[in-house]
Amino acid sequence: MIVTQEEYMSRLFKLGAGAAVVGAVHILTLLLGWYVEVDEGRVLTLTGYSFFESFLFSTVGGLIAGLGLLIAYTLKKVYHVKNVLGGLATVGGSLAIASPLYTYVFRINALGLKGYPDIGMFIAIFTSLIQFTVGLIILLTPIKQEVVLPTEFELPPTLPETYTVPPATTRRREVARIIQAEDVEEGICTICYYPLSREDAVKCSACGALFHRDCIDAWVSINHICPGCKAYVYE
Numbered sequence: 001m002i003v004t005q006e007e008y009m010s011r012l013f014k015l016g017a018g019a020a021v022v023g024a025v026h027i028l029t030l031l032l033g034w035y036v037e038v039d040e041g042r043v044l045t046l047t048g049y050s051f052f053e054s055f056l057f058s059t060v061g062g063l064i065a066g067l068g069l070l071i072a073y074t075l076k077k078v079y080h081v082k083n084v085l086g087g088l089a090t091v092g093g094s095l096a097i098a099s100p101l102y103t104y105v106f107r108i109n110a111l112g113l114k115g116y117p118d119i120g121m122f123i124a125i126f127t128s129l130i131q132f133t134v135g136l137i138i139l140l141t142p143i144k145q146e147v148v149l150p151t152e153f154e155l156p157p158t159l160p161e162t163y164t165v166p167p168a169t170t171r172r173r174e175v176a177r178i179i180q181a182e183d184v185e186e187g188i189c190t191i192c193y194y195p196l197s198r199e200d201a202v203k204c205s206a207c208g209a210l211f212h213r214d215c216i217d218a219w220v221s222i223n224h225i226c227p228g229c230k231a232y233v234y235e
Contacts, residue, residue: 006222006223008078009078009081009222011141012072012078012081012082012085012138013069013072013081013085015085015089015134015137015138016065016068016069016072016085016089016138017069018134019065019068019069019085019089019092019093019131019134019135019138020065020066020068020069022065022127022130022131022134023061023062023063023064023065023066023089023092023093023096023127023131024062024066025127026058026061026062026096026124026127026128026131027058027059027062027063029048029058029120029123029124029127030047030048030049030054030055030058030059030120030124031047031048031049031120032047032048032118032119032120032123032124033045033046033047033118033119033120034046034047034048034050034051034054034100034103034117034118034120034121034124035050035103035104035108035113035115035116035117035118035121036115036116036117036118037113037114037115038114038115038116039114039115045118046113046118047120048099048100048103048120048121048124051103051107053099053102053103053106053107054099054100054102054103054107054124057095057096057098057099057102058095058096058099058124060092060095061091061092061093061094061095061096061097061098061099061128061131062092062096062131063092064088064089064091064092064095065088065089065092065093065131065135067088068084068085068087068088068089068092069085071084071088072084072085076217076218076221077221078221082138082139082141083139085135085138086135086136086137086138086139086140087135087139088135089131089132089134089135089138090132090135090136090139091135092131092135093128093129093130093131093132093133093134093135094132096124096127096128096131096132097125097128097129097132099124099128100121100124100125100128101125103121104117104121174206174229174231174232175206175231175232175233175234176204176205176206176207176226176229176231176232176233176234177204177205177233177234178202178203178204178205178211178216178217178220178233179202179203179205180201180202180203181196181201181202181203181210183198184196184197184198184201184210185198187201187210188210189210189211189212189215190209190210190211190227190228191211191212191215191216191219191227192212192215194212196210196211196212200212200213200214201213202216204226204228204229204231204233206226206229206231207226207228207229207231209226209227209228209229220233
């Protein structure tokens, strides 16, 4: 199935947010009982906080997914967002999985404690597996997008500045470039509505609408058209 960039980005951030929520739940499992120690009639419940390794692995692993979501919000390219969200969610899930397993194998068994795992350890394993799986889903999901030109002509490999759209009987959309805006004394960005400066002001060659360079780069990478005149922007 071929989807637009907007739909794909939305799915990525939904999955990334899900991984972050699961990571937060995994951290909360440290408050639950991970192991019940039984020694000569004495019953003692050990939480995840009882072991430094489980506290460290679970906290770092749970926070990494949230960190990936914050970093992804600063990125513009779909591939970068996918790699950051999926990579950090997978790494965080791996650390989260290591937390209960390391604690049980190397800490509890090494100390010779007698007892049995409590529900907190099972929930910790379950949430860490979910976080790891979500990260893999993000990484393994192929990017399939289709850019359909609303015209019936084929663009040349390099579009000269003097290129004009050939006439046709069907409805066509003009092709434009984003060029440097010269002699800009004052103006407002059409996208963010903040004032423009001469250094970062660019404009659409078709309609003359003014933008910040960063604003229009982000817009075009997703929509491929000018927000003012709807001309197809040829990068």
